[in-house]
Amino acid sequence: xxLDFRFLFEAHYDEIASYARRRQPDRSLADDVAQATFLEAWxxxxxxxxxxxxxxxxxxxxxTNLLGRHIRSEQRRLKAYQRLALRAAPRPDxxxxxxxxxxxxxxxxxxxxxxxALPPGQYEVxxxxxxxxxxxxxxxxxxxxAPGTVKSRLSRARAALRARLATEVFGASDG
Amino acid sequence: MDELELVRxxxxxxxxxxxxxxxxxxxxxxxxxxxxxxxxxxxxxREGGDGARRAVTDGLVWLSGADRAxxxxxxxxxxxxxxxxxxxxxxxxxxxxxxxxxxEFSGVPQVVAMVIALVYGGVSLSLDRWLCATIGGRRRDAxxxxxxxxxxxxxxxxxxxxxxxxxxxxxxxxxxxxxxxDSMRASAEFERARRSDYERLEHIYDRLxxxxxxxxxxxxxxxxxxxxxxxxxxxxxxxxxxxxMVRRQLSRVRVQLLRVEGExxxxxxxxxxxxxxxxxxxxxxxxxxxxxxxxxxxxxxLRLFLLxxxxxxxxxxxxxxxxxxxxxxRLADHLDERSLRAWITSTERLRxxxxxxxxxxxxxxxxxxxxxxxxxxxxxxxxxxxxxxxTDVAARSTPPSRExxx
Numbered sequence: 001x002x003l004d005f006r007f008l009f010e011a012h013y014d015e016i017a018s019y020a021r022r023r024q025p026d027r028s029l030a031d032d033v034a035q036a037t038f039l040e041a042w043x044x045x046x047x048x049x050x051x052x053x054x055x056x057x058x059x060x061x062x063x064t065n066l067l068g069r070h071i072r073s074e075q076r077r078l079k080a081y082q083r084l085a086l087r088a089a090p091r092p093d094x095x096x097x098x099x100x101x102x103x104x105x106x107x108x109x110x111x112x113x114x115x116x117a118l119p120p121g122q123y124e125v126x127x128x129x130x131x132x133x134x135x136x137x138x139x140x141x142x143x144x145x146a147p148g149t150v151k152s153r154l155s156r157a158r159a160a161l162r163a164r165l166a167t168e169v170f171g172a173s174d175g
Numbered sequence: 176m177d178e179l180e181l182v183r184x185x186x187x188x189x190x191x192x193x194x195x196x197x198x199x200x201x202x203x204x205x206x207x208x209x210x211x212x213x214x215x216x217x218x219x220x221r222e223g224g225d226g227a228r229r230a231v232t233d234g235l236v237w238l239s240g241a242d243r244a245x246x247x248x249x250x251x252x253x254x255x256x257x258x259x260x261x262x263x264x265x266x267x268x269x270x271x272x273x274x275x276x277x278x279e280f281s282g283v284p285q286v287v288a289m290v291i292a293l294v295y296g297g298v299s300l301s302l303d304r305w306l307c308a309t310i311g312g313r314r315r316d317a318x319x320x321x322x323x324x325x326x327x328x329x330x331x332x333x334x335x336x337x338x339x340x341x342x343x344x345x346x347x348x349x350x351x352x353x354x355x356x357d358s359m360r361a362s363a364e365f366e367r368a369r370r371s372d373y374e375r376l377e378h379i380y381d382r383l384x385x386x387x388x389x390x391x392x393x394x395x396x397x398x399x400x401x402x403x404x405x406x407x408x409x410x411x412x413x414x415x416x417x418x419x420m421v422r423r424q425l426s427r428v429r430v431q432l433l434r435v436e437g438e439x440x441x442x443x444x445x446x447x448x449x450x451x452x453x454x455x456x457x458x459x460x461x462x463x464x465x466x467x468x469x470x471x472x473x474x475x476x477l478r479l480f481l482l483x484x485x486x487x488x489x490x491x492x493x494x495x496x497x498x499x500x501x502x503x504x505r506l507a508d509h510l511d512e513r514s515l516r517a518w519i520t521s522t523e524r525l526r527x528x529x530x531x532x533x534x535x536x537x538x539x540x541x542x543x544x545x546x547x548x549x550x551x552x553x554x555x556x557x558x559x560x561x562x563x564x565x566t567d568v569a570a571r572s573t574p575p576s577r578e579x580x581x
Contacts (some may be wrong), residue, residue, distance in 0.1 A: 005204060005208055006205070006208075009200070009201055009204055011202060013192070013197055013201070014192060016195070017192030017196065017200075018191060018192060021186075021188040021192060022264070023186075026192075030192075030204070031192065031193070031196035031199075031200070032193065034196070034200055035199065035200035035203055035204075038200060038204045039203060039204060039207055042204065042208065042211075069540065070188050076291075088253055110181070111181055111182055111185040112185070114180070115185075126182065127182075129178050129179070130182040131182075131183065131186065156176055158179065161178035161179075162178050165178055165181065166293070
């Protein structure tokens with residue numbers, strides 16, 4: 001299958017870069033990953049099999065693999081968010097949006113530790129689902145795992161999040 | 176807000192990529208694509224050239240007698256066999272050129288010489304190809320060398336034959352000078368001998384002429400003397416006989432004189448234009464070789480060189496076969512062995528089928544014969560005797576398989 005890489009780039013660069021930035025807080029590293037995704041795809045274009053999925057999910061699979069090399073730094077940064085959220089007070093220019101910011105900080109405090117604690121497999125499935133808007137079947141194509149595995153990882157990740165939310169957010173507000 | 180929305184909101188702020196990063200990524204991808212396209216174009220151009228080269232090496236591999244389809248599985252061995260093929264071709268061309276030179280040297284018309292050369296080139300090519308194809312594999316022992324002996328002998332013979340005209344070409348000036356000098360000397364000697372013959376014949380002619388004159392005078396005087404007696408008459412008859420004999424001798428000597436004179440004139444006329452004969456040139460070369468060591472060494476070196484050259488493809492193939500068998504040779508051996516085994520199996524099966532068919536035919540014949548025998552003797556023998564005889568005959572004649580069949 002001949003892939004038109006110019007078209008692929010135009011069609012998918014933004015969402016790949018967006019996904020990389022959401023996952024990798026180091027922006028320059030995220031941009032590098034997005035760039036490297038297309039270069040890696042070009043190099044390994046001979047291995048692309050249209051029967052195993054769309055070019056989009058193939059590109060997300062490559063991006064996920066590249067991001068997987070930096071997953072430790074992602075986890076460290078997620079833990080740092082939690083600490084920051086606990087310590088930081090709103091700056092003077094943020095005073096007007098203080099409630100909103102406080103909500104955001106709170107969310108960081110809730111979400112970051114759950115994401116940091118997730119096993120890499122569940123974390124990747126969850127981020128592809130939440131940040132890249134890939135369907136379960138697309139995630140299975142991208143990661144090269146069975147759809148059932150994707151489903152179970154996603155439900156476990158969501159259950160972990162829900163459990164945390166139940167205690168930290170909804171539980172508190174309910175109470 | 177469900178938990179997924181929470182995750183999305185959590186990193187919403189940093190979602191959008193920068194245009195600069197986008198442009199940089201686009202540029203790097205396009206650069207890689209362009210570079211690869213350019214190198215692909217270069218490769219295609221090269222492969223276009225490679226196509227022609229491939230055809231040439233295919234031809235050379237064919238000349239080496241190797242199995243091209245089999246050799247394609249071992250690309251690293253192609254070079255060996257294409258080089259061997261090139262050697263076979265080169266030797267065929269050189270042999271053809273040598274034969275053409277030889278034919279031209281022996282005075283054959285040029286067209287005929289070309290035809291002979293082409294035929295010999297083809298023979299050399301086929302012979303070398305056949306030997307290269309058959310030597311090797313399982314045949315890497317002394318038998319391989321034995322099978323190459325006729326080719327080596329042919330090469331040696333041709334080397335000896337071709338070496339002479341080549342040596343003549345190399346030492347053309349020396350040989351021509353030498354042969355011309357020899358020819359001059361020989362022709363001077365010939366002329367001297369002819370002149371001496373001429374003088375001797377002239378002397379004989381003069382003597383015979385004087386004798387003829389004397390006899391004629393005596394006969395003339397005697398015929399005017401009317402008082403001659405009987406005895407004188409006898410002497411006169413004898414003189415007449417002598418005169419006739421002298422005249423005959425004179426005419427013979429005159430013919431000889433004319434012939435010798437003609438030879439002297441011809442030798443003087445033809446000498447300057449005479450083309451040096453092949454034999455005289457060869458003799459001159461031999462004499463030169465005897466007198467000059469350089470000529471002798473060159474002559475033998477030439478013979479040896481041509482001999483080695485003509486035997487080179489076969490010798491190379493033997494050398495190749497004597498080493499450790501290559502992967503290609505092992506596979507070729509294996510396939511040979513397998514096809515031989517398949518042939519033997521099919522032959523054995525055929526033999527078995529023929530044997531079974533013969534036995535079945537014999538059984539059928541015997542059964543029919545026994546029935547006829549019993550039918551014929553039904554009336555003459557009582558049942559038990561007839562059956563006993565038939566069974567006895569059948570038992571002695573029936574093949575064991577029939578008994579098993581029964």
